[in-house]
Amino acid sequence: MLTVTNLVYTDSLHDVSLDHLTGLFAHWGSPPAPEAILRIFQGSGRVILARDGQKGPVIGYITAITDGVSTAYIPHLEVRAEWQGQGIGSELVRQMVEQLNHIYAIDLMCDPELQPFYAKQGFRAWTGMLIRNYDRQSCA
Ligand SMILES: CC(C)(COP(=O)(O)OP(=O)(O)OC[C@H]1O[C@@H](n2cnc3c(N)ncnc32)[C@H](O)[C@@H]1OP(=O)(O)O)[C@@H](O)C(=O)NCCC(=O)NCCS
Numbered sequence: 001m002l003t004v005t006n007l008v009y010t011d012s013l014h015d016v017s018l019d020h021l022t023g024l025f026a027h028w029g030s031p032p033a034p035e036a037i038l039r040i041f042q043g044s045g046r047v048i049l050a051r052d053g054q055k056g057p058v059i060g061y062i063t064a065i066t067d068g069v070s071t072a073y074i075p076h077l078e079v080r081a082e083w084q085g086q087g088i089g090s091e092l093v094r095q096m097v098e099q100l101n102h103i104y105a106i107d108l109m110c111d112p113e114l115q116p117f118y119a120k121q122g123f124r125a126w127t128g129m130l131i132r133n134y135d136r137q138s139c140a
Helices: 034-043 088-100 112-119
Strands: 007-010 046-052 058-066 071-079 105-107
Touching: 007 088, 034 058, 046 088, 058 088, 071 088, 088 112
Parallel strands: 071 105
Antiparallel strands: 007 046, 046 058, 058 071
16 A cells, blocks of 8 residues: 555646556546546546645546536546555545535445445435446547
8 A cells, every 4th residue: 555645635637647647447447548537537527636746646536527506426436546545535525525515416326335435425325327338438
C-alpha cells in the first residue's frame, strides 16, 4: 500500500495530463484510453479528483452528471489499487454528496458487495434497470 503525503482533493482539471490518467478504470474489462478518460471527466457535470500533490498523478476520482434541479447520477468512482483502504474513496463520495445534497435524487449503481460502503455515506439499496453496450466499453 502507498500512503499519500500530499493528498489533494480538487474539482479542477487544470494541469491534468494524459500521463496522470494512465492505468485508471482498472476495474473495467476494456478500460478507456487516457484521452477518453479526460473526455469523460470534461463531459461530466461534476468531477472531484484525488491527486498526489497539486499537479501530481490522479489516484482517485468521482464523477456526477446532473440536471442541477431534480436528479444527479454518480457513474464513476475509483481509487487506484495501491492507495485503496485509506479512506480516499469514502472522502470522494462524501465530498460529491455534499456538493449534490440540495438535489432531490442522487442515484448510482453498484455491485451488492459495495452496498455497505455506500450505506455508510447515507445511500440505501434500491432496484435498477440498465443497458450495457459492452462493445462500446473502451469508449474508443
Ligand atoms: C470502491 C473504492 C472506490 C473504495 O475506495 P477506498 O479508498 O479503498 O475506500 P475506503 O478506504 O474509503 O474504504 C471504506 C470501506 O469500504 C470497504 N470497501 C472498499 N472497497 C470495497 C469493495 N470492493 N468491496 C467491499 N468493500 C469495500 C472497505 O473495506 C472499507 O470498509 P471499512 O470502513 O469497514 O474498513 C475502491 O475499492 C475501488 O476503486 N474499487 C474499484 C472500482 C469500483 O468498484 N468502483 C465503484 C463502482 S460502483
